[in-house]
Amino acid sequence: MVQYKEVAISEFFEKNSHLLGFDNPTKALLTVVKEAVDNSVDACEEANILPGIIVKIKSVKKDVFQVTVEDKGPGIEEKYVKKVFGKLLFGSKFKSLGEAGMQSRGQQGIGISASILYSQLTTGESALIESKVKNKMHYSCRLIIDTSKNIPIIEDEKKIESVKEQGTKITLKLKGVYRRVKGPEGFLKYVAIANPHAQITFFSPEGNKKVFKRVITKLPKKPKKVKPHPHGVELGTLIKMLARTKSRTLQAFLMNDFSKVGNTGAKEICDLVKLNLQTRPNAITREQISKLMDSMEQVKLQRPPTDCLSPIGEENIIKGLRKEYPADFVAACTRPVAVYRAIPFQIEVGLVYSKELPIDKQVNLVRFANKVPLFYQQSECGIYKAVVKTQWKRYGLQQPSGSLPIGPLVLAVHVASIWVPFISEGKQAIAPYPEIVKEIKLALSELGRKLQRYLSAEQRKYARERKRKLYERYAIEVATSLSNITGKNKDDIMGLLKKEIDKRGR
């Protein structure tokens, strides 16, 4: 990717649209919605505003739709509009592995620009950007990208007074296919589950309005930027970091460019690799770098910092699932922060059991990466692999070998990380790193045990209920017979029987 930066990135896009989620018209429509919504939610959270988002999809003509995404976020200053929307790879979120990072929805920062580009390529129309920053004029413009020079061109700028307080609105026209099932509405439902603090209103092309309600009014804790942790750092990354570092000594490099490395840690690493603390980072040979990596791995250090992550939280997952599904039983599990390749990550799993869901179908697996739903490439995803590898039969569910369990369940799995290892730029499947799969399996088995307890309690309840009904049914016959045999009042006998049945029903 990086080498394309200087040449026309938009040419790269045209050749590689599949990597960015625009490989077919159905997916393209979904990707546009997803990128715009991701941006809105992130912008609101950064400005400490509870996200309120309106998504509108209008049918323009056959296979052409107009998508409008509007938020009540902080708005974008006029001078940044060009940069935010126009230049591929500019976005504030772009960073490469090894730099200080934090958990955010987008990762490469090309999403919204790619959407604008796709819109432009398929309909020839520019994007309409509207922005209102607090106490400023309402700004609007049309934006088009010069694909050979990779620069945005702004047209039709307008500034007007507006009563609207603040917010951003983007309107795009694009070629796409709208699907009711597993389309934008389903996507927004999943967004609502992972973001119960957001209120999302959706207008479908058929003119239906659907509101995904906000159920919590507290913003999630903001993730912090963190430096990489020495454990599990990859050779390529380390080489890159050594080449780029501003530190002048190895000691300073270790202490400044990594987290959780102090004087002692740095000394221990250097001793192990037999390098002087004062060695200049750019003077270290390839061979030494490889040894350095080994010793960084061996030295005992504190775990990576965990405050860089912003999990949804067990309580919120339960609330999010409950509001979107009819539920008889809901449980959630947030695992402690773990590390893969020196990158902190955290697994969260939610589970819904509902008698209203089909009992003979595979469970509905909903995958999230940094609170963003993943829609495609399910079977290639580490989350899917972890669910399949879990022994669901132990927890009272059927599971054909090598596939998802069967039952009236929704399983939501969230991977939060400062760097989610997607298997491709389409960002639809998470690489099955053993550490990640293991953590997911641990969380799943915890919920599995809870589910099993619930199911056996349900079974007992059901058995009790059946027993009670059986006794009640026969009690009428017994009371009639007893009354005829003894000449005593039938209702009195029935009353005595009822009392006994109640006593046993408890």
Place this chain on the structure above:
Amino acid sequence: MDKSTREEIGKEVIKRLKEKFGEALIANLKEEEALSLDIIVRAFSNIIFDEREQLIKLGSKTQSRAFFNVGQTRVFMQTLLVANACKSLIESGKTTSIRSLYYSTKHNIGNTKENTFEEQGESNPIIEDIEVNINALREELHLRANSKGAMVGNLTIIDSGDEIDLRKMGSGGWAVPSIVEPHTIQFKKCDAKFVLFIEKDTVWGRFNEDKFWKKHNCIIVHGGGQPPRGVRRVVKRMHEELKLPIYVLVDNDPWGFYIYSVVKQGSMKLAYESARMAVPDAKFIGLSSYDQEKYTLPDEVTIKLNDGDKKRIKELLNYKWFQKKEWRKELESMLKKGVKLELEALSSKNIAFITDTYLPEKIERKEWLS
């Protein structure tokens, strides 16, 4: 016995029904005790053989039948339905068949599709439970079993007030009803010297046609295979009240021999009725396993024992009430020879051989088992 005695018995039975299947249960309920009946077990495990009386009897094992037990609740409910039906039946003064009792207790439960009884097989054993547990006769519950069997001979009886001369019953004979208690059937004039119990109606037909009973001054009766209650009871009454010896004539196979045992010692199914049904003095007159040689019957009239026959013989040999030496010899010889012999086989001599020669000789020479 007259009508008032019958009413008397009815009142007594109702009293017992009311106590066991009514008052005791309501008391259970009021004292918040388990709603449960103690039912005497009628299974093989509770069958005993009384060596002194030479009778099959029911032991004292009981089993609880509780309403608040998922496995027992249905049969508990059914027991009360049958008990109630019996009470109503006695009160009405009518008698009915066990099949119509089944229909009278069968109905939907509440507004479900479930029936109180799905088949007569559910209701029949409950009737027997009730008989055993309130120590009442089936007849006293005003219930009739299917009747089969016929009787002719030198005897005049009164059946429900009608005088019947059993010497003038033509070829079919008097059909023995299922209720033959003294209040319904009385013996009037008896000239007979013994009773011949015959297993099969076809053979009985031969004896009747030949007027065997006239020549030998006796009564002949058959039970159409395994004899029903009525036949067994009337045989028992003739033995006790008319002091007539009972001779049993059956096929030479385990099934025939078992019929002899039932007449003599009682059956497992009606173990609780043995004292009223069985005639311990009954004599086994034939066919014996040794009759083929004795009467030089040709080999072709014998039939090979099948697996079921062999299995049954071994089963009988294991019963406590089949341990008499002569009995065992009969059965073991049957097993050794591997053949059985039907009563009709005697016709190979000549058609009247059985009535003119075989039986008179056997009785004359007292060739029987007892």
